[in-house]
Amino acid sequence: MEAALVTVSTGVMKPLLSKLFKLPLDEHRKLQGVRRDAKFIGDELRSMKAALEVLADEEQLEPAMRIWRDDVRELSYDMEDCIDVFVAHVDHEPDGRTMLKKFVDMLKKPKHRHQAASEIGKLKARVAEASERHKRYNIIRPTPCISSCAIDPRLPALYAEVDELVGIDGPKDDIIDWFQWEATSTQPQVLSIVGSGGLGKTTLAKQVYHALESQFSCAAFVSVSRNPDMRKILRDIAQGVGFTDSPPDDDVQQLISKLRQHLKNERYFVVIDDVWSADVWETIRLVLLNNNNHGSRIITTTRNTEVASCCSSGGGHVYKMEPLTFDDSKRLFFRRTFGPEDLCHPHLEKVSNDILRKCSGLPLAIITVSSLLADQHAEDEWKRVLAAIGSALAKDSGADKMTKILSFSYFDLPHHLRACLLYLSIFPEDSTIWKQHLIHMWVAEGFIHEKQGRSRYEIGESYFNELINRSLIQPVGATLGQVESCQVHDIVLDFITCIAAEVNFVTKFSDVEHGHNSYDRVRRLIIGNTSNEKVAISTSPILSHVRSLIIYAHDPQVSLLAFPVLRVLDLGKCWWLEEHHVANIEKLLLLKYLSLANVTLLPQKIGELQYLETLDITNTRILEMPLAVTSLQWLASLNVHYHIRFTDGMIGKMQSLEELETFGVHSYEQGKPLEEFSQLTKMWRLKVQLGMFELWEGPGQIEDLHGYLGTLVSSCNLRHLNISKLSSNFLAVKTYFPLSLDSWCPTTPCSLQELHITYCFIDKVPNWMSLLCNLRELEIYVASVRPEDVRILGSIPTLLILKLKTFNGTDGRILIHGFSNLKYFHLELLYCGTSLEFEEGSMPRLEHLELEFRVHQMDCLNGSPNFGIQHLSALRKVEVCILCNFGNRDNPLAGLECCFGKFIGMIIEADIEALPNCSSFLLQYGNVPFGNVACEHYTKIVSSLPESVAFGHFSSSS
Structure with a gap:
């Protein structure tokens, strides 16, 4: 788990170095000393970043390394805050000067010059001390720690007794039936089992293997490690299929060649368990998918859907492993807890059901928790386990297998994805997390950086998809890979919550309140309680470094001035929120993401939030968008509800806008601003909702509105367009005038990838629709x-x-x-x-x-x-x-x-x-x-x- 903490440190370091070297300190001759200090800091931090990257993939660290890592991480955070606040104050000067000119003019003043020199001097001293400690303790490379248990946690599944297994017969029969269906095919066939860690893939594959291996001339069951040794994997295959004519010094190429020749005339059955990457499979397939035509069969298991698709390409089959049913979960849990008679004591029935619901049909979670409760018959003990199941799964020695299984998935992640995954611990259990909101929060936190040719949102979407592919988050309402929201399995959430708390990545207010937080600074704070009691939050230095503040609690007594370096403020589920709660919000100069609920007015000075990129007021009672919003020069994503009205000319002034959901058209007059969207060259996602006003408007106005809507597809960058009518009553919708699309003139080539026209019938499909050369998804209602x-x-x-x-x-x-x-x-x-x-x-x-x-x-x-x-x-x-x-x-x-x-x-x-x-x-x-x-x-x-x-x-x- 230590590598998780190191990775967070390297994640902080990357944007910090970029910002440090962009400071225009060369522009003023009196800043030579500051410039030297900044260069020293930068050079030292680059060395520390290199050292941290060495540690990032080690799961255990010596105490000295751990303390040094924590100090460097906190130092990186403080330095980034210092630079961001300083630059924000410079940029906040309300005139037409460039950022560079403002910076130089400010530093000409002795007061500001001395302040900058003082701050950088303090940081230099901390960096120098950390660097010296790095050298003093020789913190260069981790030394291997001897673990008390080095057994692969998947091994018990390989030797599970059949009578101990629950819920395996159905999936086993499904796979066997598929192989029987393909029995006439003489070519090698591949079936790939995919599912999250701990779902029982290895157990299922082993049972199918035992059932079918006698039907083949040779068979092998080979497990792949997270850091695969291809020579070992190929030798394990060779040993299983009875090939022994290979010297110990054979390299990978020689092993492949000899195995291909050996298997050429064999009818073999091989299971490759836990394939982590497509590259591993591409090597293995050279052996197994040769010119054999004897009806050989292969099974792979993986947690990654892309790897599963790669393994089964060319006529194979992907079998998605599903969680156990509640009845099967009960049988497994009771059998493991109470023995062969699997009878639950009456006084434990309710709490056992609650525990099982938390395990969500995950066999490994059920087995792990049941091992904690075996021979325990006191109801209080069961309730304690239920209440503390998160920490039990991550820390209790009896749950080490579960931690190891999840650790395998976690440490296989690229470094940039680990922080993104840990950030999911801010959401309450069983939350449905919208992809769009999550990505904007990642962006605001600095986890995502724009790359040439790809926007930050596109990169964030690829991160989101990767977490789904690796079965670390679960898609909600997916249609052929199109996923708009997700959930985190309770067991995974418990795991990442423990890591996030240990690394000071996310802190619950209850831990601060009760003194359970071991750090003197909080970086991300969750305030939430299920009761209606008010939560009083006093101003404290420990909270002055909070970057993300997420509040779910009832009416917390909190001043936003206590959080001067806030980047993310999520109050979107605070139904108690009133205008006075967000007073002085313009003081949060670094704020990039803001979500509000319930309020009837936006703060008057909201236009001073110069770095705000995302504004979500969908859950508010605001009826008119204030003109001050047009001053938000970096606003890229705006989420509003249908009833909010925009005055004429507002849309055209929001030149940085990329996403808007939902623009409401309440009358034909209000349809005219639709023409302004063609001026927004960065706009790529738009949702428009039409009101129920056609019954009393004339045909001429109808044609005008249809023309205004047609201007939307003339935008050269619009990729997602959704047009809907307010009513979902089909009988009512049918009585309205159909929407004519014939007059629409899309740009050529048209960038539209998704087009949805719902609850709004069109008279016919227009001819130009065949020219939409990038369209992937279409939803229309046709008369x-x-x-x-x-x-x-x-x-x-x-x-x-x-x-x-x-x-x-x-x-x-x-x-x-x-x-x-x-x-x-x-x-x-x-x-x-x-x-x-x-x-x-x-x-x-x-x-x-x-x-x-x-x-x-x-x-x-x-x-x-x-x-x-x-x-x-x-x-x-x-x-x-x-x-x-x-x-x-x-x-x-x-x-x-x-x-x-x-x-x-x-x-x-x-x-x-x-x-x-x-x-x-x-x-x-x-x-x-x-x-x-x-x-x-x-x-x-x-x-x-x-x-x-x-x-x-x-x-x-x-």
Whole structure:
């Protein structure tokens, strides 16, 4: 765990060195002494940074190293604060001078010159002392510490008894079934099991291995370490498959060549457990994926989805490991805690359920916690473990396996990702964390630095995706890799919380309040309590260095002046917040991220926050945006609610704006400012919400509004555009004028990657949509789907995700072709059944299909129930919902309609069974959401019925 602390230190050092060498100290002759001191500090810090990087990947440090590291980290923080505050005061001068001119003019004054020299002199002394201590104690390279237990924590899973395993049969059968399905293939086939650490991947792979190894001529089970030795891995494979003709001095290339030759005529089964990188697999595949044609099989396990995809590319399969069900979790927990009889004592039932919920189906977590409670029958002891489960998992010797498993994942992270992961400890347990907000907080903290050709947000998004790929955070609501939010597993959160506290990265106010914090400075502070009691926070030197302040507590008594170097202030969940709580906020000169709630007005002097980059007032009651916001020259991200109004000309003045969500249009007059967005050359994400005003406005104004909306796609940099209507009531939306897109003129080439037009029907798909050469995701509501619409959409070469909704169904039977790269297709018809048919060869890469429609009789399908789903050979997941009038006693044909709906369901199910790769199929029957929404075929049927039937003869059977 020591390396985690070192990594945080190196993370602080990088931006500090950059800032230090940018100070324009050469501009004034009287600053020669200051310049020399600054150069000395810079040179020494670079040496210290190099030393820290040596320590960063060592998991244990000697006490002297640990103390030195802590001092250097705190020194780096203080130096960065000093430089930032000094530069901010210079930059805060309200005139037209350049930053350099302001700096030089200020240092001409003796008072400021002496102040700068004094501060830098103090820092020089601290740096010199740390440097001397570094040399005195010879803190150059860590010496290996002998651990009392050097056993790989994965080994027990390799030798688990079958009768001790819980919840393994289903996944094991799934994998075996897949291999049997591929039995006719003579080429080597790869299945990759992916999931977070401690989920049971090794155990599952071992059970499949035992079940199948007898069917092959040779077999091997090989574990890969986090720092793999390729010669050892290849020798382990060789030993498993019975190849012994290799001298000890053979290098990797020689081993690969000899193993390929040995396995050429063998039918082998090899499991490669815990693959950490694609590079490792690329070497192993040279041995295993050779010209063998005897039906060999390979299983890999990994925590990284990208590695899993790499291993299974070329016709393989990725099997995502799921947590245990609650019932299976209980069985495993009770068996481990109470023995073979696995009976829970009645007085422990409730607390055991609470513990299991915290473990969230993670087998290793359940086993670890149960080991702490074995032979313990006192309820108080169980409650103590529940309350302290976080620290128990990270510190208790009985939980060492869990810590080791998580440590493997943590220390495999690149250095820049470790601080990003630790920052997640600021969020409460079970929080849904929005990607956009998290990335902006990372940016404000200085964890992300712009690189040539890539924005800081893009880099942050890649960091976010990497943490998901490594199973350290869990995606929420993911669609084909598009993830907008995440959660942190409780066990992982406990682990990173302990690290963050130990390294003084994040501090809970309760620890400060009760004297549990061992540092004299707090860098990031969380204030939160579940009660309604007020929290009083007194001004204290220990809090004067806080960089991030996150408050969840009820009405804390706190003055913002106590936090002069604050970069992040998150009050977005403080529903008690009032204007006086944010008084003097303009004094926070370094503030970059601000989130507020409940207030009705922004502070009058908010425009003085010259470094503010993110402003989130979505949860406030503000109704009008003050003009002062246009003075925020670095404001890049603005989140507001629909009701906030912008005065004319405001948008065009916010030249640094990159993201705005949500711009509300309350009337046609307020649609005119939409034209100003084309002036914002940095804008790449925009969400617009239209009000419910069309019923009393004229057609001319409608055309004007549609024209204003059309100017949005003329922006050369806009990548994400979302246009929606305030109401989600489809019956109401259908009565409004459809949105015409024909007059829109996108730039060529158009940069749009995502376009969402929701709760706002368009009359047809415009021809220009086929020219969107970068479009990956499209969501539209169409009044009625025409063959021409499908042709245009199918010709968009880059389209990966398509969500299509319609009220009036399709214009005749439409054959679907094209869509060469589409992977996800959602079709929803709320009026009548689908009349679409997938042609052979259409959507060749489609993996996920969702259909929702209603049918009354065969005429609703234009005479044919064939959807052509059997032609979608790449499908992995299918979800179908057929809308019927279940239980609707007002519908005389409810019974007949539901029978026909189930008949259609049986046809679809038969088509799905013919698909070779589909592993997930869900068929549901639902009620019509908006009452008796009928179609012409339904009307014909009802009119032909006898009067007694039409007035409810069938209602009793429905």
